[in-house]
Amino acid sequence: MSTEYRSLYADHVAEMRRRWEAALEAEPFVAVAVHSGTPMVAFQDDYEYAFRPNPHFLAWLPLTRHSDSVLLIVPGERPRLFYFQPDDYWYLPPADPEPWWADHFEIEVVREAQAWRSSLESVLASHDLAADRVAAIGDSPALKGVFKPETTNPRGLVTRLQVARTRKTPYEVACIDAAARKAAAAHVAAERAFREGESEFDIHLRYMAACRQSDTELPYNNIVALNTHGAVLHYQARDRELPADVRSFLIDAGCAVNAYASDITRTYSKEPGEFANLIEAMDEVERDLVGQVRAGLDYRDLFIESHRQVARVLADAAIIRVSAEDAVDSGLSLVFYPHGLGHFLGLQTHDVAGLIDNEGNPLPLPEGYPALRLTRVLEVSNVLTIEPGLYFIDTLLESWRRDKDASMIDWDRVEALKPFGGIRIEDNVVVRADGCDNLTRAAFEAL
Incomplete structure (x- = not known):
């Protein structure tokens, strides 16, 4: 050290x-x-x-x-x-x-x-x-x-x-930053393995070799998902065999330094096309949301904003037949984006005290959104993730088709995109008084 x-x-x-x-x-x-x-x-x-x-x-x-x-x-x-x-x-x-x-x-x-x-x-x-x-x-x-x-x-x-x-010391931030740098190098190795035609299992092995950490040393179980497996939010299997037709790759994986975790997600398309365009649009959404992080921001407000932005991606791509506002108001955006925007990060991947105030009182969840891990007003030196997603999940889609207004979705478009699974892009950021430091993007840029 x-x-x-x-x-x-x-x-x-x-x-x-x-x-x-x-x-x-x-x-x-x-x-x-x-x-x-x-x-x-x-x-x-x-x-x-x-x-x-x-x-x-x-x-x-x-x-x-x-x-x-x-x-x-x-x-x-x-x-x-x-x-x-x-x-x-x-x-x-x-x-x-x-x-x-x-x-x-x-x-x-x-x-x-x-x-x-x-x-x-x-x-x-x-x-x-x-x-x-x-x-x-x-x-x-x-x-x-x-x-x-x-x-x-x-x-x-x-x-x-x-x-x-929840308020990280400079030492803790330095450990998380070091973990992000280890993980960024391993993510690059994993993408290379994907491009070279490796299986989920072999991509995972390449990731661990690049960061020099074993399964038990990683902060959480790596999510290494090809094609439709990307629609399983916490996909835990690692197929040894390669699918006949590889379309996409989602990897959610971190590293640990002195027990402090990084937590990074990237999504890739095998070929140019509509899914690749969706990834680019979601990357722009994620960057915009990171740009709004600052001390004094209620994270619940940023979460609602993330739904508006993901809904606009869906509307612009003609995946839904209603406006972004109607998609959020009706709950349709939850079909494609069913998880929270992020969580605190530190000694635990989902670090503690995200749902209480400084006195320990529970903070209310936004109505209609039960899956959040963070509801606090952000403070200087908080470290957290920003990870919007867009998925094609059979269970949620079929539930909407059966119980809601099916005409709000272009089902032909959905069927064409379902084989790609889903998209998640996740960075780790440190809250500052007038903005934030994006440890993840800095780690990739330093490679």
């Missing part, structure tokens, strides 16, 4: 201490322990699922493979880390703590998965901290017996910490 990252990390830890100490002061707790998590074993098996640490732990530490470690936060003191490093010959244990991050913590290495318990209890006793005043955050069964249920994942404290995570 570069010297720049180290400097940013020091400032990040200082900001984290301020945020967490303020959250503790507002709640009835004098300290908080954060458990990194314990690997889960498949039912009646000895095989462990891929381990994903507690994001509250990752907010402090770039330790993406470290189970059974505990971070203790006591206001006014350096954070204390009980670092699990077993003497093991079955599996590779974690390496020794690296100075660039370790210098900001008091670290005690523990060799057994539960050894942190006695060490933590000794620290709490030496500080005269009552157990019922110490909160615990984590989902691990290891917390049972040490912390009471009422002090484990207390809603008020967790909500405050989640809201704080």
Whole structure:
């Protein structure tokens, strides 16, 4: 990691201490322990699922493979880390703590998965901290017996910490930017594989090879979709065989750096023509929506605007026989664009606190649009996605044909375009006072 990252990390830890100490002061707790998590074993098996640490732990530490470690936060003191490093010959244990991050913590290495318990209890006793005043955050069964249920994942404290995570530190933005740059290079490799006639499975392998990350290291399951598979919003299969007639390619794929995710989608047409023209029109829509992002913007308003713009694309292409305004008012635009415009991005691909205000109160969804992941007024240093889509989804189209005014759609046009699946274009942006930084476009331009 570069010297720049180290400097940013020091400032990040200082900001984290301020945020967490303020959250503790507002709640009835004098300290908080954060458990990194314990690997889960498949039912009646000895095989462990891929381990994903507690994001509250990752907010402090770039330790993406470290189970059974505990971070203790006591206001006014350096954070204390009980670092699990077993003497093991079955599996590779974690390496020794690296100075660039370790210098900001008091670290005690523990060799057994539960050894942190006695060490933590000794620290709490030496500080005269009552157990019922110490909160615990984590989902691990290891917390049972040490912390009471009422002090484990207390809603008020967790909500405050989640809201704080919506405002990214410079270190966090730098990690997401680095993840975007990794992903952009891998997207270029994936497009090349598509042009060369590779299958979904082989395109996925080319993507991972380009970014040097495995399935379990990626922030989410890559969506690698040829033809009609592009109409399955979270398409999870990766066909080994190539379709007889390849028409289109949609890829939704990111990378992770220090646990921070990028989330990028691009769509390509095999040949010039009507679908390629639709992709170009949707790219213009996406760029225009990104251009409207700024602090103080209600994301719900931008979402409604995205429906107006997608509806205009549909009307201009004569896919629908009504005006864009009528398509939005009637709900017809939802048939072709059934998901939200985007979401917060960070330690989790769909990052937290997108549907609540700064006090933790639920924010109402726009009437008729139940699928949103973000309803907040944007603030400086929010990081989020902008990802409008246009799809030809049999289930939604047939439901409209059966239950609504079928004459509003040109069905011959739809049938001609259905084999192409759909279009989604997605960028990752950082909110600024007077606009935003588009990390994704910058990453592609830098290649």
